[in-house]
Amino acid sequence: VVYLQHVRSDQGCQVFTTNPAQLLLKTSPKLAQSHKDYENAIKYYTEALELNPSNAIYYSNRSLAYLRTECYGYALVDATRALELDKNYIKGYYRRATSNMALGKFKAALKDYETVVRVRPNDKDAKMKYQECNKIVKQKAFERAIASDELKRSVVDSLDIENMTIEDDYAGPKLEDGKVTLKFMKDLMAWFKDQKKLHRKCAYQVNALQMHTEKITICGDTHGQYYDLLNIFELNGLPSITNPYLFNGDFVDRGSFSLEVILTLFGFKLLYPEHFYLLRGNHETDNMNQMYGFEGEVKAKYTAQMFQLFSEVFQWLPLAQCINNKVLVMHGGLFSEDGVTLEDIRKIDRNRQPPDSGPMCDLLWSDPQPQDGRSVSKRGVSCQFGPDVTERFLEQNKLQYIVRSHEVKAEGYEVTHSGKCITVFSAPNYCDQMGNKGAYIHLRGSDLKPEFHQFTAVPHPNVKPMAYANSLMQLGMM
Numbered sequence: 001v002v003y004l005q006h007v008r009s010d011q012g013c014q015v016f017t018t019n020p021a022q023l024l025l026k027t028s029p030k031l032a033q034s035h036k037d038y039e040n041a042i043k044y045y046t047e048a049l050e051l052n053p054s055n056a057i058y059y060s061n062r063s064l065a066y067l068r069t070e071c072y073g074y075a076l077v078d079a080t081r082a083l084e085l086d087k088n089y090i091k092g093y094y095r096r097a098t099s100n101m102a103l104g105k106f107k108a109a110l111k112d113y114e115t116v117v118r119v120r121p122n123d124k125d126a127k128m129k130y131q132e133c134n135k136i137v138k139q140k141a142f143e144r145a146i147a148s149d150e151l152k153r154s155v156v157d158s159l160d161i162e163n164m165t166i167e168d169d170y171a172g173p174k175l176e177d178g179k180v181t182l183k184f185m186k187d188l189m190a191w192f193k194d195q196k197k198l199h200r201k202c203a204y205q206v207n208a209l210q211m212h213t214e215k216i217t218i219c220g221d222t223h224g225q226y227y228d229l230l231n232i233f234e235l236n237g238l239p240s241i242t243n244p245y246l247f248n249g250d251f252v253d254r255g256s257f258s259l260e261v262i263l264t265l266f267g268f269k270l271l272y273p274e275h276f277y278l279l280r281g282n283h284e285t286d287n288m289n290q291m292y293g294f295e296g297e298v299k300a301k302y303t304a305q306m307f308q309l310f311s312e313v314f315q316w317l318p319l320a321q322c323i324n325n326k327v328l329v330m331h332g333g334l335f336s337e338d339g340v341t342l343e344d345i346r347k348i349d350r351n352r353q354p355p356d357s358g359p360m361c362d363l364l365w366s367d368p369q370p371q372d373g374r375s376v377s378k379r380g381v382s383c384q385f386g387p388d389v390t391e392r393f394l395e396q397n398k399l400q401y402i403v404r405s406h407e408v409k410a411e412g413y414e415v416t417h418s419g420k421c422i423t424v425f426s427a428p429n430y431c432d433q434m435g436n437k438g439a440y441i442h443l444r445g446s447d448l449k450p451e452f453h454q455f456t457a458v459p460h461p462n463v464k465p466m467a468y469a470n471s472l473m474q475l476g477m478m
């Protein structure tokens with residue numbers, strides 16, 4: 001297993017070398033592990049494979065680079081090829097297991113860990129991974145068993161929030177008569193900034209209140225980067241009736257301040273329900289939260305029951321938002337089939353965990369591609385759609401363009417498909433290692449012309465990204 005050091009660059013320098021292994025393995029504290037390094041590693045391994053297509057190590061190493069860039073579908077294909085070429089190549093089993101874990105295919109992952117443990121009975125690391133994965137498979141089976149015998153009951157019904165007492169020594173923010181006010185929001189953000197915890201009674205109150213469902217600012221993925229979220233409000237102003245916002249999903253996971261991000265966003269939703277919008281991302285789901293940290297973080301800071309409540313609320317988040325009948329915003333992108341209308345999107349029964357395919361899955365998971373048509377997704381879920389797909393969708397629904405998020409971009413945003421498909425991503429220096437900028441977009445006036453604003457990462461307290469993630473997904477364990 002390769003331990004990659006993901007230290008932040010203090011010189012901001014990037015080294016380009018033609019040795020892909022060096023790109024994967026940079027350990028000097030002077031160098032950042034950036035997205036660009038992994039993309040270059042992929043390029044060089046691809047070239048090496050053209051010269052020598054039967055080298056299992058090249059496939060396995062490219063698989064690691066794909067894991068790092070979240071192309072889990074491609075990572076799975078490469079790990080599988082490595083094993084076809086050399087079925088005794090242990091690292092190949094690890095890589096394939098990690099790809100399957102990332103895709104939520106826990107049983108498939110368990111089979112590979114089983115193989116490693118069989119071949120290397122004395123390997124402690126392998127044994128630990130096997131046990132961890134086995135635990136998840138058993139827990140999933142148990143959850144399925146109870147879900148089928150019991151009517152689904154809201155966590156809210158089993159809570160007695162009114163009767164929870166706030167201890168006298170609690171000096172933090174409180175709701176006023178059960179309502180979120182601007183003063184509460186300002187106190188809350190300052191409280192979180194100092195790494196203090198909101199009283200559990202107030203955390204339940206912010207969560208359990210009804211979620212209701214134009215100049216507007218659109219932000220992309222924030223992924224638990226609370227200090228970068230505060231910086232957005234610093235640069236662009238606090239949300240208000242005259243300064244509305246739309247946050248386009250993936251508020252939680254990866255960054256270790258996901259609770260602070262989501263409670264702040266829910267607070268503003270309650271304060272300005274008609275001027276503050278939140279859409280669901282692929283990370284507002286149980287499978288992702290279990291692997292990438294949010295479940296662990298909520299359990300560490302509050303309780304398992306609090307996580308259940310978040311899970312329920314996430315299921316009510318809308319999947320898409322249409323602005324002035326001209327722009328459609330969603331987290332992932334367009335569909336695996338032509339002909340989907342806005343009416344079809346409205347009719348989606350969204351109050352559930354997303355299925356493996358179909359329009360709900362596509363809205364949360366798909367990505368654009370430069371070439372026409374559709375291809376298999378690099379992620380292993382949903383599809384990639386070309387400019388012609390975007391064009392037909394916009395024409396049929398009489399729209400001008402789409403805005404989506406979901407992919408890290410070096411500049412924080414990217415305009416593709418002749419200006420008809422815009423990506424915006426608001427987590428700068430994603431996971432403390434990608435070196436990317438963040439961006440948000442202003443849409444203004446009758447033409448809704450997009451205007452881009454970029455920003456860079458600000459420092460955060462010393463809690464690393466993925467600190468609460470499942471140990472199998474922690475960086476360095478792949």
Ligand SMILES: *[C@@H]1O[C@H](CO)[C@@H](O)[C@H](O)[C@H]1NC(C)=O
Nearest residue numbers: 002020021024025057058061
């Ligand atoms: C593959 O990656 C490993 C690190 O996991 C590295 O030591 C090795 O040199 C790489 N092999 C090739 C052929 O690039």
Ligand SMILES: *[C@@H]1O[C@H](CO)[C@@H](O)[C@H](O)[C@H]1NC(C)=O
Nearest residue numbers: 158159160161162163164165
């Ligand atoms: C609070 O607890 C008391 C005593 O246990 C009970 O009588 C009352 O109904 C509870 N209040 C609410 C709002 O549930």
Ligand SMILES: [Mn+2]
Nearest residue numbers: 250281282406
């Ligand atoms: Mn996403």
